[in-house]
Amino acid sequence: MKIKLFFLIIFTTQLFSLTIVLNSAKFNDKPYAILHIKDSEPVDCKIAPQSKNKKIYLCKFNKIINTPIESKEMPLVTIDFLEKKKEFYVRIEPKVHSRLVETKSPLYLVDEVSSIKSNDIKNQWSIFLYDKIILGKKPLNENINFPIHYPKNIKPYIGALDLNGAPISYVQSKDIELYVDLKENFKNKKYNKVANDSIDIIKKYPNTIFKNEFILYRLKAIDIGLDTKDQRITKNFDPHDIIKEGKAWMKLFPSDSNIPEILMLIAKSYLKIGFKADANYFMDILISEYKDSLYTKKAILIFADSLYNNDEKDKAIKLYLDVLYSVQDLDVAAEAAIRLSDKEMNRGKTDQAKTYLLKVLEANHEYLLQDIEGSYRLAKKLASNKLYDMASKVSDTLLHDLDVDYKNREEIVKNSGLWHAKANEIQNAHDRLKQYLEEYKYGIYRDEVQASLDELFFELNETNETKLANYYDVLIDRYPDKIGKRALVEKSKLLLSQKKYKDVLGMDSVLKSIDEDNKRSNQVLKAASALVVLNLKDDTCTRAISYMEKYSLKIEGFDKSKLFNCLITTSRFKQAKKLSEVEAKNGTLEKRNIWMQKHLLSLYKLNEHERVLNMGEDIVKMSRALKIEPSDDTLEMIFFSLVKLDKFEKAIDVAKRIEKSSGNKFKNSDIYIVIVKKAEEKRDDLLLSEYANKIISLQKKHKNYIYTPAVELSLIAALQRLGKIEDALVVALDLLDKQISNKEKIRVYYNAGELSMKLNKNSDAKKYFEKCKNIKAESSWKDICKQNLSLL
Known part of the structure; x- marks a missing residue:
């Protein structure tokens, strides 16, 4: 038995921890290979049967790759790599016989070995590839199969380790309970208790594995207490404490994942005490080493605040924007957007302020509930800058689940209604003000609210708001008196400002009816004029002139050149003459x-x-x-x-x-054909020939034969009269190459035959007369062809 083995690793691709290896060999000169697929995570490999004796294997991985992998083409197999949504596939298409085998873990890793097929998804598979069977089939042993146990060979086990690599023991778990209590106190905003308890716990349990967390929560509690001016905190701590303890924490836990937060707290504290250079140092560490950390983004916001307060407003705005458009966390993005909105209002840029706040309201309005007092201050500032729609949206968010007993709730409800009214959100304003009267029957703002309800319409002086139209419809339906009439006029103004010109024209009759002199409304005239301008621009002349005539519009204010063209297009020649006569003098x-x-x-x-x-x-x-x-x-x-x-x-x-x-313009043929016809009338054959040839030349150049065959037939007749028989025959034969009707061909063949006879080319003449006779169409020229044939 001759065995040649050569194990060749075709490729090993690391997709996180995925490895694919192909080992190939020969047995008695028979090539075979084994493809190994291995990953640290489960791999789902399935067979996709194709035609007889052909299989395709698909292995799915719940991961994606950043760098595309090229397909691999090998003698025994083709391997493709596919990506779909958040899944990655390896497609294996054998060119020979194949078999998929689950590769089980080594025996020393399990305490029970069984031949029963497991339904678990494995993390290692093998595919056997062979052209011909290299070993005979083993006889199947169908005896009862019992699992084999290895109770004495359990694999080694090491439990959890602390930061120093020592096993962790939980004989005493009191520190865990204290850790949970500390987190709960922090959540409940008991910052002074957190600051003090954390040190007491560390003293009691100096080796606790939560030491880093205890100190972290202490620093966070001190920071918040200083921000909120909690006297219990400010009495005992200042920013220097955070700086000192934060640096010590970093030395104790240099690889802790919370380092960015500590760096942020230190930088923030340096800014508070005016040490900008030191703050910059820690900011540089955050940006260079923890660029994508949320705490880096928060630190940038804090740093931007200090810039803004020091009159470096443009730099601050740029940093706010950088955070807004780079951070993935919705809360941090909301924080940046609210800062931008607040600062832009300070700079008088209310449109930008509105844009940024909309991002919060649309994507993460719950963020406003984290600081109700601060959000309410923001709402009042929005209102003071006449951003009533935004102020009302913020107040609505605050009121959604606000406790009835909240100290400022009555004022928020009242202001919410007033802001909705000033934002032209009529129904919302009405509902909110009604809510106030129902919930606070003896409220301190009752008279103001009642007056606002009664005079709601007259306070709506913001005609550029989109919801005004709906409100005007309500008033028009509700009040037939002067309020309804005023609503009609205001609605037409609003529609005009919104460029809904046809809707304004639809109000023409009703607006006339409420005018004392039954005059057409200025809004209707402006809308009609605007439509004329638009239609002139689009060259829709019929509509433009129609609007002008229907609404008796004067020509002033329009593009007179375009207007003239439209007057000509719509056959208003007298008006066009009048307009052009005036303009030609100026x-x-x-x-x-x-x-x-x-x-x-x-x-x-x-x-x-x-x-x-x-x-x-x-x-x-x-x-x-x-x-x-x-x-x-x-x-x-x-x-x-x-x-x-x-x-x-x-x-x-x-x-x-x-x-x-x-000379080369095809349009000239319209002039030349007139000359040809006039020359034909006058029997000026030379002139006719000259311009007929010009037409034929232009038609050939532009491949447009609108005057064929008439011009050629006229030319043939003229050339005959001039005795230029051969030239006439050339024209006739050229004409036969063009697309003309059968009747026209009959006449041309007749001319060709007659001209050939005059040139004593009787055989050619006979040929043309024959073709003339054989065309299946009725024509008097056909009869003449037959007569000439009989003569020939």
């Missing part, structure tokens, strides 16, 4: 020249051809003075007016001028 020479050409167009549309020629002559002279060429459109109108007035020779001169300035 402004610079350049502007007058432009409007003279527009005026020329209106005259042309009104068939005032004599005036077109006079105006055209003035335009040509002015253009010469301006050293510019008249537009082709202007020259074309002069040309057609000359034709209409039967001044054909002058028209030819204009046509030549047009050809000289823009």
